[in-house]
Amino acid sequence: MVEQTDAPRLDALFHTLGDATRRRMLRELAGGARSVSELAEPFTISLAAASKHIKVLEAAGLIRREVRGRTHLCRLDPGPLATAHEWLAFYERFWTGRLDTLDRLLRAEDAASPEAPTGDDP
Template sequence: MVEQTDMILDTIFHALGDRTRRQMLFDLSKGERSVGELAEPHAMSLAAASKHIKVLEVAGLVRREIRGRTHLCRLDPTPLSGAHQWLSSYEHFWTGRLDVLERLLRAEDAASANNKDGE
């Protein structure tokens, strides 16, 4: 089960690792788009856009529907919940690290204020 989960996360993070694909997902979060509409802001061919969309489809983040000659894409955010859970597991770590940093900075500020008072 762990290996399957790791493979799914690898696929999702691979898909999210490209700026163009992240922008496509953002555009799809606003509603359904054709492949041409997704390609347009990036000045890329339909074939290039289709390759990016295929990566998003493999990750389960996009669903494509063919209506006549038009390929329409729609966001499926479900797989993002697994990525979010994985990232959230590090929240405790980073919160703890930031708390330590805050204490150190406050102690430094207090020491600096005490030095100024003693002058």
């Protein structure tokens, strides 16, 4: 389980991932490095607005920016996503266990009840 000391990082991470534009930017970066203008291109937002989204992604540690002359290249840093995945995996195991228990109970109930009529009897 993710330690309580990681809570501020998780808060920032989930806040960052709560925005559809930033999630789409991350998806683009999963395919390789992109410039700020390339990241902004698919959206109907200004370059300044795209830059603000990129700064939020950087603050959450999800991307790294490298400056080459006048071009700012952004790369995905998947490390923080591993922390989020670990946190979510706890709840995945919890719900899988609960659903497995429900499945066993329903199967036991079906096995204990008399067969339902099929509608073929006169």
